[in-house]
Amino acid sequence: MALLTAVYVFATIVLVYMAHRANAISEQNVRDLTKLEQERLRPLVEVRIESDDPFLILRVTNQGQTPAYGIRIETTPPIKTAMGGNGSYPQTKTEKSIGIIEHGMGSLGAGSSESAILGTFSRVEEVYPEMRFTGSVTFRSFTEIEYTSPINLDLRYMKGLLHVNHKTIHDVANQLEEIRRELGHFGSGFHKPHVIIQSAEERRVEDEAFVNEAREQLDKIADDNKKAQQTSPANPRPFGTSGMASADSASRAEAIPEATGDS
DSSP states (O other), rough: HHHHHHHHHHHHHHHHHHHHHHHHHHHHHHHHHHHHHHHHOOEEEEEOOOOOOEEEEEEEEOOSSSSSEEEEEEESSSEEEEEEEEEEEOOOEEEEEEEEHHEEEEEEEOEEEEEEEEEEEEHHHHTTOOOOOEEEEEETTTOOOOEEEEEEOOOGGGGTTOOOOOOOOOHHHHHHHHHHHHHHHHHTSSSOOOOOOEEEEEEHHHHHHHHHHHHHHHHHHHHHHHHHHSSOOOOOOOTTTTTHHHHHHHHHHHHSSSOOOOO
C-alpha cells in the first residue's frame, strides 16, 4: 500500500512538472508571437536626401505599418538649410536650422512623409564640402517600444549627374493659374471671346472653292510656260554673234577676182 502511494505521488509530481513545462512553453510561444507581430507592425522611419534638380530635399518617411512617435534626428554635421548664392533671391548666403531636426516630430503616420528644402546642390556643397552625414533617428511605437535606426547619407554620387526635366505638380499649378486668370478676364469683360459658328456643309463648299482656285492658278501658269516656249526661236544664235556676219562674208567673196585662162 505504501508503495502504491509513493508511485501515485511520484506520478502526480511528474504530471505537475510536465503541465508546468507545457504552460511555460505556451507562454514563451505567446510572447514570441506577440513580439513578431509587434515587429511586423512596428514603425520604420527612414531619413534620406533626394535630388529635385536643382535642389536637394531632406525627406523623413515612415515606411512601417503603424505611426511613429517622438521622432528625433541627430546628424554629424548638423543638417541645415543653405540659402542664398548666385541665382537665388535673396543672394545673401545664410544657413538656418531645420525644424524637423531641431525640434523633432511628435508623430508621423504610416506611409506618411515630411520634407524640407536644403538648398541648391552647389550651395549645399559649399557649406558641406564632404557631402556626407552620419547619425541616427530615434522613435517609438504605439506600444512605447523605442527604436533607433542609423543614418548614413553620402551625396558624392550626385556630382556630375545629368537630369531630365519632367512636368511636376508645379507646372500643373501654373497652368491652372493661367486658366483661372483667363476665365477671370472673360468674366470681367476685359477679354471678349470671338466665336465663329460654321456648318460642315459650308466648310466643305469653302474647301472645294479653295481647291478649284488653286487648280486654275496652276493651269494658268502651265499655259503661260507653254506659250513662251512656242514663241521662242528654234535655233537661237550663239552668244556674241550678229546678223552682219553673212553680209561681210558675201562682200569678201565679191572682192576676190575670178580666175581666167589669161593668168
